[in-house]
Amino acid sequence: MKNKAFRLIASSLTLRKIAKPKRNITTGCQVDWRHHIIEQTEVSTNHLTPEIPLRLITRNCPLWHQKEDESVFKDPFWAFYWPGGQALTRFILDHPEVVRGRSVLDVGSGCGASAIAAVKSGASQVTANDIDLVAIEAIHLNCELNSVTIATSLDDLIGSQSRGNWEVVFLGDMFYDEEFTDRVHEWTRSLSGSSIFIGDPGRLFLANHPLKKELNLVHRVELPDSSKEENYGFTEGYVWEIVNR
Ligand SMILES: C[S@@+](CC[C@H](N)C(=O)[O-])C[C@H]1O[C@@H](n2cnc3c(N)ncnc32)[C@H](O)[C@@H]1O
Numbered sequence: 001m002k003n004k005a006f007r008l009i010a011s012s013l014t015l016r017k018i019a020k021p022k023r024n025i026t027t028g029c030q031v032d033w034r035h036h037i038i039e040q041t042e043v044s045t046n047h048l049t050p051e052i053p054l055r056l057i058t059r060n061c062p063l064w065h066q067k068e069d070e071s072v073f074k075d076p077f078w079a080f081y082w083p084g085g086q087a088l089t090r091f092i093l094d095h096p097e098v099v100r101g102r103s104v105l106d107v108g109s110g111c112g113a114s115a116i117a118a119v120k121s122g123a124s125q126v127t128a129n130d131i132d133l134v135a136i137e138a139i140h141l142n143c144e145l146n147s148v149t150i151a152t153s154l155d156d157l158i159g160s161q162s163r164g165n166w167e168v169v170f171l172g173d174m175f176y177d178e179e180f181t182d183r184v185h186e187w188t189r190s191l192s193g194s195s196i197f198i199g200d201p202g203r204l205f206l207a208n209h210p211l212k213k214e215l216n217l218v219h220r221v222e223l224p225d226s227s228k229e230e231n232y233g234f235t236e237g238y239v240w241e242i243v244n245r
Contacts, residue, residue, distance in 0.1 A: 033137040036072050041079060041138075043145065046226050048086040048237070049093060052120070054111050054142050056081055078110045078135035083227050084173030087237025088199025089113045091219040096121035098168065098197070105129060105166040105194075107157060108174045112139030112150070114199070118170070119148040127166070129153040158187045166191070172199040175206035185211040188242055196242040201234035215240035 040063045041055040057063050057079040063071055073079070092099060092114060100122040106115035107129050115128035128139045128150050136152045143150055157164070169191055175181045175198075188196050188211075198215065200206050201223065219239035228235055 031072070033134045034141065037079075037134070037138050037141055040072070044081075046224070047081050048090045048221065048224055048227070049113060049117065051093065052089065052113055052116050052142075053145050054081060054113060055079075055138060055145065056111065073134060075132075076134065078112075078130065078132060078138040080230075081111055081113060081227075082173035083201035083223050083231050083234050083237050084175075084199035084203075085110060085113055086199070086223065086227060087201070087219065087221050088170055088172045088197060088239050089117045090221055090237075091197070091199070091239040092117040092121055092170075095219075098195070099123040102167040103165065104168045104170065105157075105164060106170045106172070108172065109139055109152075110135055110172065112142045114170045114172050115139065115150050116143060116146050116148055118168075119150055120146070123168070126150045127153050129155065129157055131156050159183050166194050169194045169196045170199070171196065173201070173203075174198075175200055175203050175209070178205050178209075181205045181209050181211065185209065198240045198242070199237060200240065201231060201237050211242075214242050214244040216243040 037055060040061060041057055042060055043053045044056045044058050045053050046058070057076065099118045101124050103125040104115070104118040104123045105127050106118065109115050109128035109130045112128050115126050118126045129152070130136055130139070131154060133154060136154055139150070139152055171184065174184055197218070206212060217238060218241050221237050223231070223235055223237055
């Protein structure tokens with residue numbers, strides 16, 4: 001799993017193969033993801049927002065060292081706290097005025113850190129969205145750890161006609177391939193009434209995309225050593241606001 005974990009967080013990864021609900025072949029029952037998450041992760045504060053403990057797969061977890069096919073999880077992106085998400089969440093905690101009294105959508109929420117930060121910073125309503133069912137379970141567990149409650153959505157909102165009424169939209173480390181960056185860009189153009197913030201460690205798909213011309217840098221932070229090691233040379237995290245739509 002260690003190699004797998006490193007590959008997962010490489011800048012060129014593709015996140016299309018998202019975990020689907022598995023069935024136990026012998027019983028036909030739904031897998032108890034909550035149980036597996038608790039068993040296979042540890043509570044970590046070794047990141048940029050230690051005031052938000054999170055259940056993550058770390059080097060201390062057996063799964064980190066196991067082979068990919070020994071894992072009950074398929075592509076557990078929720079089990080890592082991505083550098084772009086860390087920078088974005090730090091920004092939310094340091095600038096609560098961005099969300100205070102406002103409705104917030106965290107798209108591709110993963111472990112749920114940015115959504116949790118929004119609740120802690122006084123947002124009026126927060127929805128954590130992820131198309132991975134296991135991520136949604138992990139988000140609920142992380143909410144419990146942090147004594148907050150948030151709504152979750154499993155819908156693929158990106159590209160959907162559903163506009164929602166979110167005053168603030170967060171995108172933490174979502175620019176991992178060109179086609180997906182195009183999709184997200186097009187979708188953000190339809191959210192004309194929302195403030196949109198992006199957390200990113202400098203991935204090329206964002207740096208070289210026309211979207212970059214619409215961005216204003218609002219926060220820059222050095223990544224913790226653990227994150228630098230795991231992310232192939234990324235050393236900083238950036239938070240951008242989309243301003244020129
Ligand atoms: C790189 S991870 C980032 C997670 C978190 N924002 C962070 O920074 O730690 C990307 C997340 O986006 C989710 N995802 C991928 N496509 C999505 C889509 N169309 N809508 C919502 N979530 C999506 C994945 O399941 C994964 O949890």
